[in-house]
Amino acid sequence: MALVETVEMRGCAERQAARCGVCTDLFGSLSVGERGELDRMRRQSSFAPKELVFAQGDAATRVFSLSKGVVRIYKLLPDGRRQVVGFALAGDMLGLTLSETHALTSEAIEPTVACSFPRAAFRRLVDGNLAALRRMNQLVSQDLATAHDRMMMLGRYSAEEKMAAFLLSWRARRRGRDSGGKMVALPMSRRDIADYLGLTIETVSRTFTRLERAEVIEIVAGGVRIADEKRALQLASASPV
Amino acid sequence: MALVETVEMRGCAERQAARCGVCTDLFGSLSVGERGELDRMRRQSSFAPKELVFAQGDAATRVFSLSKGVVRIYKLLPDGRRQVVGFALAGDMLGLTLSETHALTSEAIEPTVACSFPRAAFRRLVDGNLAALRRMNQLVSQDLATAHDRMMMLGRYSAEEKMAAFLLSWRARRRGRDSGGKMVALPMSRRDIADYLGLTIETVSRTFTRLERAEVIEIVAGGVRIADEKRALQLASASPV
DNA sequence: CGAACTGTTGAAGTTCTTCAACCGGTGTGG
DNA sequence: CCACACCGGTTGAAGAACTTCAACAGTTCG
Incomplete structure (x- = not known):
């Protein structure tokens, strides 16, 4: 019993x-x-x-x-x-x-x-x-x-590096939860991302489109797709230029 | 025994x-x-x-x-x-x-x-x-x-606010150890301060002299003296302008 | 349908950085 | 002993990165 x-x-x-x-x-x-x-x-x-x-x-x-x-x-x-x-x-x-x-x-x-x-x-x-x-x-x-x-990110990274680091770390945390491997869902607003990275919403938006034009990411509804894994990783870990 | x-x-x-x-x-x-x-x-x-x-x-x-x-x-x-x-x-x-x-x-x-x-x-x-x-x-x-x-400091404070916040928090930690009340000993270099605040040494130096000209601080050998406690506190807590 | 909201883009402006020169103090080797 | 290099700090001028202001497009929602 x-x-x-x-x-x-x-x-x-x-x-x-x-x-x-x-x-x-x-x-x-x-x-x-x-x-x-x-x-x-x-x-x-x-x-x-x-x-x-x-x-x-x-x-x-x-x-x-x-x-x-x-x-x-x-x-x-x-x-x-x-x-x-x-x-x-x-x-x-x-x-x-x-x-x-x-x-x-x-x-x-x-x-x-x-x-x-x-x-x-x-x-x-x-x-x-x-x-x-x-x-x-x-x-x-x-x-x-x-x-x-x-x-380190807030004090020493450029806008591009901040964004790349954010995308990769966010994807790592959501791994398994998201559908595809390279697709990263972004439920938070641009303002949230900006306030997370110490930037303005405009800079976040511009940097997204700059990364897209550089073919590092692809902006899709509700998130982004990481197109160039290697470049993203380089940016995020801020390797020597 | x-x-x-x-x-x-x-x-x-x-x-x-x-x-x-x-x-x-x-x-x-x-x-x-x-x-x-x-x-x-x-x-x-x-x-x-x-x-x-x-x-x-x-x-x-x-x-x-x-x-x-x-x-x-x-x-x-x-x-x-x-x-x-x-x-x-x-x-x-x-x-x-x-x-x-x-x-x-x-x-x-x-x-x-x-x-x-x-x-x-x-x-x-x-x-x-x-x-x-x-x-x-x-x-x-x-x-x-x-x-x-x-x-918050790294992401959202201006250079002046960062410096004021740094000086006050550093003084608070050293309270009792330093001699006078308003004198703040700074054993670290400008580079250390810059790398702590996410700035360059030049900006740290310029901001120090700007704060001195504004009579908020006084730069002395080995540190600074906080001349205008109230203004320093306002800057540090980033109150509405 | 219009209002409100989110996101993007352009142009102008500000802050901070970069590059460069300079100063005073310290240490060192000829 | 002194010339010289070096280091930390300050300052000026030019430049870059990011912000601010502004306009606009696409969605959502009442």
């Missing part, structure tokens, strides 16, 4: 984990009781395009795990300037701050589904579990490493 | 902790035995200006804890372009990567002293200790949050 119940719990937790993407790893390290506790606090939410998940300055009450959709994460300046820090996909976690308020805004780009947990309870569980903490460390360290790459 | 030994161990660990800055927090959570184990593997090293602590691509064999000096941490592109990711001061830790090779180069600016531990052993101890892991999480999360601020 107990065994069956355990197995069922496990099954339930696994179904949940599948729904919650990266949560998978974290859940794997929790005890059956802990999983059940967290599961009871779980809430599923949907977000329409342009809908906020949370905003800079909000109390950080819940953490989110995306199971579907695309989210832009950004910072705003009082005068309206915006820096897109990153895009989140299914499997990514949002709102994992240690501070009591969010320093970032998260906003759905595509119709998005996420499950969420009270941040305090989530932290309490993770904080008491070695394996979960280790996994958390990995996730944050990885984010930090890509943040360093982004600094 | 055992008690005395324990007390002595404790005393030793505390002296070491003091020498190792932020290590303090991490050490606080280790058992006496663990402290002793780590202490036996401890090595102290000094670095002359321009001396490498470790380089991008090196095997990540040791982690460092600065007790004195200033270090620049940067990424290099094959064509020589450089992005300074940050500066490390006494109390900061270096080389805390989860990957087997360093993605960043660390290089002394001032004469620097650090103590170091084998990374594998350090990780093993931290990974087995809840409190240490939590603290590590805090440290990395904090780094990630400032990385987000740096992205």
